[in-house]
Amino acid sequence: MVTKLWGRQGPVTVASCQTGLYLFQFPTESALLRALYGGPWHIGGIPLFLRRWVSGIQPVDFSASVIPVWVQLKRIPLELLTSEGLSYLASAIGTPLHMNQDCSKLLSADRVNICIDVDFSKPLRDELAIDIDGNMCTIEVSYSWKP
Numbered sequence: 001m002v003t004k005l006w007g008r009q010g011p012v013t014v015a016s017c018q019t020g021l022y023l024f025q026f027p028t029e030s031a032l033l034r035a036l037y038g039g040p041w042h043i044g045g046i047p048l049f050l051r052r053w054v055s056g057i058q059p060v061d062f063s064a065s066v067i068p069v070w071v072q073l074k075r076i077p078l079e080l081l082t083s084e085g086l087s088y089l090a091s092a093i094g095t096p097l098h099m100n101q102d103c104s105k106l107l108s109a110d111r112v113n114i115c116i117d118v119d120f121s122k123p124l125r126d127e128l129a130i131d132i133d134g135n136m137c138t139i140e141v142s143y144s145w146k147p
Contacts, residue, residue, distance in 0.1 A: 001043055006035045021059050024050070040068035040097065040115060045144040065121035068097055070144035074111045077130070077137050086112060089139060092128050094118040120147050 002012045002024060010027025012035075017023050026032040032052075035041070041048040047067055051057075071093055073086070080089060090096035095117040118124070124146070128139040 005041065005043075006031050018059065023053065042070060042144060045070070047145060066094070066117050066119045067147065068115055069118045069146075070100075070113050071116045071118070072111050072113050072142045072144070073128075074140040074142070075137070076112060076139055077132055079132055080130070081112075086114060089128060089130075090114045090116050093125055093141065118143070 013025040015023045097115040
């Protein structure tokens with residue numbers, strides 16, 4: 001999976017060091033930099049947090065509650081299928097980071113995926129109720145991963 005993500009310049013090797021801690025070896029410095037700064041990354045729907053190895057490296061305490069997660073929105077009214085409208089909807093869930101779709105091609109989309117910094121210490125929303133010109137619309141929300 002990681003070679004598909006980052007292995008354009010050669011294979012990426014992976015070694016398991018401890019529970020939940022892995023060591024990745026990249027074929028080039030540019031492949032390493034792409035992995036370190038090109039995220040957020042998700043493998044099998046689970047967020048992957050990367051940092052450069054240093055001697056004596058220790059696992060990081062991930063008790064932080066804000067994590068980037070792919071969120072799927074369904075049944076979005078046409079009026080909100082714009083970058084501004086989707087940003088508005090995503091902001092009701094967390095801080096929008098980016099989308100994997102081109103906004104100009106969304107008119108035929110029945111669902112939209114947006115990467116959002118979600119605060120998992122707060123209750124998660126399964127739907128968003130939006131009033132558009134006096135008409136209530138319900139947008140379904142699902143998360144690619146929950147801690």
